[in-house]
Amino acid sequence: MTFKLKFCASALLLLFLALASVPTMVFADRDSNRPSDRIAVDLGVTEEVFLTCFDPVEPAGNKAPSGARQHMNKARLLPCLQAANPQISNAMLDHVMDKYRPEGPMRK
Numbered sequence: 001m002t003f004k005l006k007f008c009a010s011a012l013l014l015l016f017l018a019l020a021s022v023p024t025m026v027f028a029d030r031d032s033n034r035p036s037d038r039i040a041v042d043l044g045v046t047e048e049v050f051l052t053c054f055d056p057v058e059p060a061g062n063k064a065p066s067g068a069r070q071h072m073n074k075a076r077l078l079p080c081l082q083a084a085n086p087q088i089s090n091a092m093l094d095h096v097m098d099k100y101r102p103e104g105p106m107r108k
Contacts, residue, residue, distance in 0.1 A: 035100050042096045045084045053080035 040050040057073045059065070065073070074090070081088045 039096055039100050042099070043081060043085060043088055043093070045081060045088075049084045050081070053077055053084075 036050050036054070037047045040047040043050065045053075054077060056076045058069065059073075060069055074093070078088070078090060078093055081093065
C-alpha cells in the first residue's frame with residue numbers, strides 16, 4: 001500500500017512538472033484594458049462581434065509580434081470582421097487597432 005501511494009504521488013508530481021514546462025499560448029482575453037467598445041464602433045460592428053472575432057487571436061506576450069504572428073492573427077480576425085461589415089479593409093483594421101494600441105502604432 002505504501003509503495004502504491006509513493007508511486008501515485010511521484011506520478012502526479014511528474015505530471016505536474018511536465019505540464020508546467022509546456023509553453024502556453026496566449027489568447028486574447030476580454031479584459032477591461034482593451035477598449036473593445038470603441039474599437040467596435042470605429043469598425044462599424046457590435047462589441048460582441050469584435051470580441052468573438054478577436055477570441056482566436058494570439059497576442060504576443062511581449063507586445064512585439066513577429067511578422068508571421070501578425071499575418072496569422074490578421075487571417076483570423078479580418079475575415080470574421082468582414083463577415084459582419086464588408087466595408088472593413090485591411091488598412092482600416094490596422095488604423096483602428098493602432099489608434100487604440102496603448103504602446104502606440106505597430107512598427108512595420
